[in-house]
Amino acid sequence: MPTKRFLTPLALSAMLLLLPGAPADAQQPQRGGTLSSIISPEPPTLMIGISQTTPTAIVAGKIYESLLRYSTDLKPMPGLAKSWEISADGRTYTFRLHENVKWHDGQPFTAEDVVFTATKYLIEVHPRSRPIMQRAESVTAPDRNTVVFQLKEPFAPFIMAWEPSTAPIVPKHIYDGTNYRNNPANQTPIGTGPFKLQEWVRGSHIHLVRNDEYWQPGKPYLDAIYYRVLPDAGARVVAMETGQTHLSAFADIETFEVPRLKALPHLELTTKGYEYLAQMVWLDFNLRNPPMNDRRFRQAVYYAMDRDFIRDRIWFGLGKIATGPIHSSIPHYDANVPKYPLDLKKSEQLLDEMGLKRGADGVRVRVTLDALPYGDIYKRLAEYTKQALARVGIEVTIRTSDVAGWGDRVRNWDYEMTHQVLSQLGHPALGVSRLYITSNIRKGVLFSNVNGYTNPRIDELFGKAAVAVEPAEIQAMYSEIQRILVEDVPVAWLLELEFPTFINKQFRNVITSGIGVRDNFADVHMVRQ
């Protein structure tokens, strides 16, 4: 007898009420209003299946939907699926879909669209979704509104893989049998979401309008959303100050502008809505080269980095010091790991032990650091790293390049040290294991195990933990993984990033989930003053 994890509509509405961010006032949301949001940089495309960049996810998250959404504590919430069950053996996932859902072109949305998306579309185009969907032995649609995934073996994180940028559901009637990447429909996205694409003026704005046939009656409340392309950081601040735009997210507003904007009466600041992505920044060592291949060197570097400084002086307090490979907002995080507080003496001691003595110029060893080309904040992080390591006799030469140049170097293992920032995607098996398991050492692939860490015990634990069913057993394995990795320091985890989201107070219910601004905005409404 399978245990059922059913979410009744009543339980659901109770859960929604408990969600942080829900307004306390009982005012009934009104129809109407236009939200103007910043988007930067401009998305390369709105076809979310093909591009997983954040700007695409933000805009296309209003057009395309997935089966689920996730709360800020990463519990699944209904999306296109109104309820779901997981069998006791962890191998069968049954999703029951909402009825009367229509695509933007008027065609009905059915379970066949989900089967097509999971078995054909995502497996071909979506690098992150492919390994997850390949775990399904069969995907069937017993009726128009039910989809059953039969997995080859249990995979608990499977339930975490259903947000719009990880598994966007695409229309079978448009894509089946075509070249997915070149299909002209990619220019005129057809989704099930609360908003439709009206117009995209490249370099200026993207105009989305209300989907009057949306499956949630009465929603969305807004008439339209404008995404304004504002590449200049200074212009973005002014746009938020003057009320020209109503919403900024991710790195739109530079950290040092946050205190000033926070004080403005018409803006509200929240750091919620990034729990699913759970981004972490770390210092990456190429373990193929000396001295980085010596654990003592990596520990020495870790002891020399003042992470309070990084959080307070570079990120202006927006962030949390990382303790290990798993972000504290995603499941199976364990804080009980070895600690590396700032300790220059210990750092120097480890370097002495290695035989790296200070030369006449005070330098023990020279290494190159490729600065992350994602903007000024990472440039400052590189400058800080150089100074911090100079204190223990490690001379760092900073190398700068553009995004493509940096990517080429890192994915072809042609670097010594670099910073990296990556999302953990709701579960260690989706976003963390990829960085440390031997089978994911793939030359030429960015965001794989680029530094070449290999440890049979880690491989075994990640492999077993992903397919285990018993929660206590899973936790024990992830805890062991964290202890081993933190002892080994394959990379030096620095900071769990928090991003400032500024919302004009005229708008309510903007951030209602752990997907944040990438969510569909069906509940966002405007308050008339």
Place this chain on the structure above:
Amino acid sequence: MTGMEGLRDFWQRYRRNKGAIVGLAVLVLVLATALLGPTLFPGNPWDMAGAPFQKPFDPEFPLGTDTLGRDILMGIVHGARVSLLIGFVATFAAVSLGVILGSVAGYYGGLVDDLLMRFTEFFQTIPSFVFAIVLVAIFTPSIASIVAAIAIVSWPPVARLVRGEFLTLRTREFVQASVVLGRSSRHIIFVEILPNAVSPIIVAGSLMVATAILIESSLSFLGLGDPNMMSWGFMIGSARTVLRTAWWMSFFPGLAILLTVLALNLVGEGLNDALNPRLTREGR
């Protein structure tokens, strides 16, 4: 006329230009800062010495601190050396290249001249700053690639200037006399003609140092500076995003660039007056 007298004469003419005197004074100050600064202000300009965003006119940090808490005054003092070094080395390289190509073209004329001048024009048709950006971006930003890029975009005007001088000088009697005496072409170019063409080259060169400093600053401003070198352009570039909240971070390095470039221009004008007395004095 002995060398001493010539120098005194030169100085007489130079100091008639008041601006040039001011420029020289400022330039000497900047040069002194570059030479002695690191001794007078020992330490590392990259050290995060204090709290970030400290306002200027504070006893500890007279010019304030930047976004990471680095001392702006230290940055300006240490940056003087980098900015001037880049300015002078790049100019030296550009002038050397320009003189060689220009003199060969001007002296030999004919097909050699045509080929070399078409080659020069090829470089002149590319907008120089855009070209510098491309070069630095391709060869990853470092002090060597920046100097090389500035030199590569700066030599064509020198080549054309030198060629012009050579075209007029090679018809003079003293050159023809050397030819009759059977002197080698190399001797005639470098010993006979070049010394007579040196004044306009010096004037052009002094102005080129100023341009080189500006190009380096612009490159750094765009994030294409050497990330391991504290230069004025880097300081402005890294403070650009905080212009509205922290004016002092870009104001002081900007002032340093302004004064240095102005000084170099004034000195260049003074040199022009002193070296070509007939050209400049007649009109006044």
